[in-house]
Amino acid sequence: MLILQILLNAIVLGSLYACIAAGFSLVWGVLNVINLMHGSFIVLGSYLAWGAYKALGVAPWTSLLIAAPVFFILGYGIQRGVLNRVIAAPVLVTLTLTFGLDLILNNAMLVAFKADYRQLVLDPSLGSLSVGSLVVPVDRIVAMIFSLLLTLALFFVLRRSRVGRAIVAVRMDRDAARLMGVDVPSIYATAFGLGTAMAGCAGVLLAMIFPISPIASGSYLGKAFVVCVLGGLGSVPGAVVGGLFLAIVESFGSLVLGPENAVTLSFGLLIVFLIVRPQGLLGKRGFE
Amino acid sequence: MLGLRFRSHSVRLLSMFACAVASTLTVMTVQAQEVIRFGAPLPLTGPLAPEALKQQQGYDLWAEQVNQAGGMKVGSKKMKVEIVYADYQSNTPRAVQTAEKLITQDKVNFLFSPFGSGAAKAASTVSEKYGVPTIASTASSAEVYDQGYKFLFGTFTPNDTLTTPLVKIVKQKAPEVKRVAILARNDLFPLAIAQEMDKAAKQYGLDVVFFEKYAINTMDHSSALSQIKAKAPQWIFVTGYINDLVLIKKQMEDQKMQAPVVTMIAGPAYKEFVTATGKTSENISSAAWWHPAERYQGQDIFGSTENYTKLFREKYKAEPDYAQASASVSGALFQMAIEKAGSLDRKKVRDELAGMSVQTFYGPVKFGPNGQINSLEPPVFQIQNGQPVVVYPAAIKQGDFRLGVK
Numbered sequence: 001m002l003i004l005q006i007l008l009n010a011i012v013l014g015s016l017y018a019c020i021a022a023g024f025s026l027v028w029g030v031l032n033v034i035n036l037m038h039g040s041f042i043v044l045g046s047y048l049a050w051g052a053y054k055a056l057g058v059a060p061w062t063s064l065l066i067a068a069p070v071f072f073i074l075g076y077g078i079q080r081g082v083l084n085r086v087i088a089a090p091v092l093v094t095l096t097l098t099f100g101l102d103l104i105l106n107n108a109m110l111v112a113f114k115a116d117y118r119q120l121v122l123d124p125s126l127g128s129l130s131v132g133s134l135v136v137p138v139d140r141i142v143a144m145i146f147s148l149l150l151t152l153a154l155f156f157v158l159r160r161s162r163v164g165r166a167i168v169a170v171r172m173d174r175d176a177a178r179l180m181g182v183d184v185p186s187i188y189a190t191a192f193g194l195g196t197a198m199a200g201c202a203g204v205l206l207a208m209i210f211p212i213s214p215i216a217s218g219s220y221l222g223k224a225f226v227v228c229v230l231g232g233l234g235s236v237p238g239a240v241v242g243g244l245f246l247a248i249v250e251s252f253g254s255l256v257l258g259p260e261n262a263v264t265l266s267f268g269l270l271i272v273f274l275i276v277r278p279q280g281l282l283g284k285r286g287f288e
Numbered sequence: 289m290l291g292l293r294f295r296s297h298s299v300r301l302l303s304m305f306a307c308a309v310a311s312t313l314t315v316m317t318v319q320a321q322e323v324i325r326f327g328a329p330l331p332l333t334g335p336l337a338p339e340a341l342k343q344q345q346g347y348d349l350w351a352e353q354v355n356q357a358g359g360m361k362v363g364s365k366k367m368k369v370e371i372v373y374a375d376y377q378s379n380t381p382r383a384v385q386t387a388e389k390l391i392t393q394d395k396v397n398f399l400f401s402p403f404g405s406g407a408a409k410a411a412s413t414v415s416e417k418y419g420v421p422t423i424a425s426t427a428s429s430a431e432v433y434d435q436g437y438k439f440l441f442g443t444f445t446p447n448d449t450l451t452t453p454l455v456k457i458v459k460q461k462a463p464e465v466k467r468v469a470i471l472a473r474n475d476l477f478p479l480a481i482a483q484e485m486d487k488a489a490k491q492y493g494l495d496v497v498f499f500e501k502y503a504i505n506t507m508d509h510s511s512a513l514s515q516i517k518a519k520a521p522q523w524i525f526v527t528g529y530i531n532d533l534v535l536i537k538k539q540m541e542d543q544k545m546q547a548p549v550v551t552m553i554a555g556p557a558y559k560e561f562v563t564a565t566g567k568t569s570e571n572i573s574s575a576a577w578w579h580p581a582e583r584y585q586g587q588d589i590f591g592s593t594e595n596y597t598k599l600f601r602e603k604y605k606a607e608p609d610y611a612q613a614s615a616s617v618s619g620a621l622f623q624m625a626i627e628k629a630g631s632l633d634r635k636k637v638r639d640e641l642a643g644m645s646v647q648t649f650y651g652p653v654k655f656g657p658n659g660q661i662n663s664l665e666p667p668v669f670q671i672q673n674g675q676p677v678v679v680y681p682a683a684i685k686q687g688d689f690r691l692g693v694k
Contacts, residue, residue, distance in 0.1 A: 001518075002514060002515065002518045005514045005518075006510075006511050006514055006515075009508075009510040009511055009514060010511070013508050013510065107333075110333070110337070114338075114341075115333075115337035115338050115341070116338055116560055117338075117530060117531050117534055117560065117564055118564060119534055119538065119564040119565065119566075121564075121565075121566045123566075125541075128542055128543070128544050130544070135542075135543050135544050137541075137542030137543070139542075140542065209538075210507065210535060211531055211534045211535055211538075211564060213531065215334065215335045215337070215531075216531075218505075219505050219507050222505075223507065247508075250508070250511070251510070251511040252511075254511040254512055254515075255511060255515060258500050258501065259471075259500050259501065259502040259503070259506065259509070259511065259512040260474045260500070260501040260502055260503045261503070262502075262503065262506065262511070263503040263505060263506060264503065
């Protein structure tokens, strides 16, 4: 029964990891930008959910409707106004730029909200579902469903819509896409906007589960990084598979080797994948 | 003629410059004489920032009181106090460099330790090297004080003074509690206190059915909590800092974990813990080195616990907790030692601290031969109706220990 409970915990956690990583993976895969602001965007999304619930009583799943467009515009603006200027430069330049922007954003949140931990406590609490001795908290199930829906939506946007196909085309061959009449800077901004919107929405969902503080951004970024490498860059199904894989390894690693080794295990896995299978579980080198 | 005029002009300029330099130097000398500088390396940014802020509030309140009273008496003159803060960004190796910089570059007279046992121990090497009396206001682990250092003092009693009274109360109030599960943050203080709990539980005949550590920055504890739940403990004992404990309490509730006794150290002493966990914090027990409900009369600048709490409330519009009180008393102890020594001589002040036996708003203060305080009886408390209520020691008890945490 303990094994089943741990597997259940891992599946729920894995889908949250997928949501954390999907936007990061998109931006990294398409733009070749390692967006170090991703963790801070997630935290900002959590604050949005927390504020909306506290001030107006808006439930987090409703806040998604506000978060998605707001964060899309924010991301679009940052890419158009700042990142596009150095997008052709080596990856270290964009990495340094997003690092700097992250310092500004994170410190602005520290000034605005302080480093104190806040918790979005739903009243009444959603409780937990029990089947025999197995227990799953409902807020995690809600977050899981919404995060899978969001990830699925992103997948369909990339697969079915014109913009999505253009994003994939730019990822495959930027110059060929330009020759086909794709407005590359605008596609970059759209991709970055989508990645930011995913981060903001993940933050909204995570607010129900984890304490909120600007300090948490590093942990989210770390998870996103590992999930991307495990699942494969730029691949939405890869984020889901990578997220589930990471959560299962961490949870069972915690059972077998003790909880103190769970984090070490996930980063150990990152190193192994980088050496043995750098394209990740589902990724293919260079194109989707 | 022109040359002469030029020369006299230059002489005038030079003499003006000399006067300016001389007067600046005089001002600097006066300032240097009138102000006593205390260095405080703190993790003002990064994961430990909330803890650093508490220490800062404690030091600032003390410095403000001293300066409002015209300064502290050093021999025949009154000297003001200045706290020189330096941020080490929650990065322990940098805490050591920061402490050294405060001593060598900022020329502080005395030092407060960086936050927590790990950083305090690391930085104590530097203050010992330069012979700078240092008070650690947030370091309790005995390992900090086992290096034979002469210049390090600490205002937290050893960790077992927190765990042993807890075990005694639980034995007395709930003799049916036999199975204990311990989950500890893998960090110097939280791990040390968990190990003390393990020792005390075994000593009093309890059965420790689970004892595991979790890594710093763990985001999800559900796997560890499922393992604890499978062991059906009657007492769940968790250590960590406020973020860990808020997260763990939430996830315990998610997994419908209940136990007659749940103890968490060191979060529940902070108001933020109760705010973040809401009703689910009811009946969680904890222990700390100080509580505003205590009633001590002191010889220090604050006079009494009541007065300290009042001044704190006026300045910060909040209740003080042990972290702020310990920081304030560290300043007050320096003040008493300096005033008694009648000088800023580091060796003399160190000797005064070592031989000190005083009453303060924080409780009786006397340092053991290793520099750690050995005169305090830390209170045990429990969250009841959303408020921390002292349940031990009997002299300051506000309520009875209750069983049942949902």
